[in-house]
Amino acid sequence: WYHDNLTRHAAEALLLSNGQDGSYLLRKSNEREDLYSLSVRGKDSVKHFHIEHTGTSFKFGFNEFSSLKELVTHFANQPLIGSETGTLIVLKHPYPRQVEEPSIYESVRVHTAMQTGRTESDLVPNAPSLGTKEGYLIKQGKIVTNWKTRWFTLHRNELKYFKDQTATEPIRALDLTECSAVQFDYSQERVNCFCLVFPLRTYYLCAKTGIEADEWIKILRWKLSQIRKQLEERNTTLSS
Secondary structure, three states: OEOOOOOHHHHHHHHHHHOOOOEEEEEEOOOOOOEEEEEEEOOOOEEEEEEEEOOOOEEEOOEEEOOHHHHHHHHHOOOOEEOOOOOEEOOOEEOOOEOOOOOOOOOOOOEOOOOOOOOOOOOOOOOOOOOOEEEEEEEEOOOOOOEEEEEEEEEOOEEEEEOOOOOOOOOEEEEHHHOOEEEEOOOOOOOOEEEEEOOOOEEEEEOOOHHHHHHHHHHHHHHHHHHHHHHHHHHHHHHO
């Protein structure tokens, strides 16, 4: 979870795109050679905290630690600091430097396919699911083929869509293990469209921009490739 020369902007983009409440990473500070920055995601924002390396210890506020591991262990068990909203921030999920995820963030340099992300196993048994995405897409209806804007969330192997971003219950949850293909679609009288092919139905979706449609396609295709990979590994294990 140490990201060396990652910039403040890139750290925010990574944690907001792929992290969750309590995700954190450490990077070099641009201000001084002896400073590090701890970037931590709260509910919907990223906070940055200075850590000073004295040569023999790491100073954070009034606390001093002999190692970074000691610092992380300390703040994994008690709040790091209160945010402006009164929410307490705790270090829960280390954001690993090398992770399996699609490289779709143009402003962020992402390390890909090196390991599955088991880091700091004493704090968190499994790394968080990194291949997540959410946003508004325009979806074609099944019976009445009109188009409606829906809020979509992608987490693990489920693509859910809601009436809007404030809705708590999804209209439907699509199991990506049953999806056979994701591709651009040019059959509709709309731009920036793509489709998801399922056994009983093909879902047609449109994004606001071509870049956004491309991002959805890339991350969904990556999900399908991971599902196939896991299935092949399971079959190999069973056959042996």
